[in-house]
Structures are given as C-alpha cells and as structure tokens.
Amino acid sequence: MRIGKALLRIGQVAELSGLSSRTIDYYTQHGLLEYERSSSNYRLYPESVLQTLERIKLLKKQRMSIAEIKEAIQTDNTIEPIIVEVQDEITCLQQKLTTLEEQMKDAPREEKKLIYQKLESKLTDVMKLLTLM
Incomplete structure (x- = not known):
C-alpha cells in the first residue's frame, strides 16, 4: 500500500464521481481503473481514478466502446476534451x-440567398475542420 496517498473504497469513489458502485x-x-488490494x-482506488472516471464519461458521450475507451485512456490523449467541445459545438x-x-x-428567395x-x-x-477529424 502506498504511504501518503489517499486511497478510496468503491463507495467513496461512487459518491464522489456520481456513478454507481456497479458501474465502477x-x-x-x-481494466479501465487502477486499484490495489487492502489487507482485508x-x-x-487512488484519487486519480476520479479524473479517469470523468474522462470515461466524456468518451462515453462520444459513444466510444469500452475497448476504444481503454485504448484512449492508455494512450493518455490530451486532445479528447477539445474534440468533445468541438462535437458539442457542431451539435449546437x-x-x-x-x-x-x-x-x-416561407421567406422570399432573395432573402434566403443573402442569408446563405x-x-x-x-x-x-466548419467543413475544413471536419475533414481534419
């Protein structure tokens, strides 16, 4: 067991993350979350698991599979939050x-043409940006 590092039981992680113990x-x-075993x-779980869970939530919003999420977590990709933000903007x-x-x-044709x-x-x-993705 690590000394000086806060370790959380599954119930605490659930409460702090807003997820169920079953989901955790x-x-x-x-294999998405690291943990260690107590003597009993x-x-x-280390406190850092809370950040990992937030990241998993973001990746799930992108409809990624568990395998894809695991790969993303293991590669520690820092661009993902930006991608999520861009996807949210595109939806908007x-x-x-x-x-x-x-x-x-029902607008007149000339008005439509000006707006377009x-x-x-x-x-x-926007289309150029999408081709980069």
Whole structure:
C-alpha cells in the first residue's frame, strides 16, 4: 500500500464521481481503473481514478466502446476534451441551422440567398475542420 496517498473504497469513489458502485466495478473489471488490494481484500482506488472516471464519461458521450475507451485512456490523449467541445459545438450549430431552415421556409428567395451567402464562408471553415477529424 502506498504511504501518503489517499486511497478510496468503491463507495467513496461512487459518491464522489456520481456513478454507481456497479458501474465502477464494471470499469474495473474491464481494466479501465487502477486499484490495489487492502489487507482485508478491499479494492482501494487512488484519487486519480476520479479524473479517469470523468474522462470515461466524456468518451462515453462520444459513444466510444469500452475497448476504444481503454485504448484512449492508455494512450493518455490530451486532445479528447477539445474534440468533445468541438462535437458539442457542431451539435449546437446543427440545431441552429435546423431552426433557421424552419424559419426561412416561407421567406422570399432573395432573402434566403443573402442569408446563405452570409453563412457560406463560415460553413466552409466548419467543413475544413471536419475533414481534419
């Protein structure tokens, strides 16, 4: 057992992370979380597991499989939070474009043309970004 490092039991990890003990157990069984055994055979998790769980939550939002999440965690990719942020922005833009299309349904043709011209360069930039992903 490490001296000077706070170790948490599964119930504490569950409470602090907002996840169920069952979910934490599942992630542990799949090798996503590190732990050590106490003298009475309890699993004890380092505090850093809370950061790992936050990362898993983000990756699950991206609909990644457990295998993909495990690989991402092992490679310690620091770009993932940025990707999640970009994906959230794209979703937001999609919703706004849908709303705009609905509002423009009955607009005169010339008004539609002006709006599309205003958006064209920005949409081109977004498409360039998507091709990088």
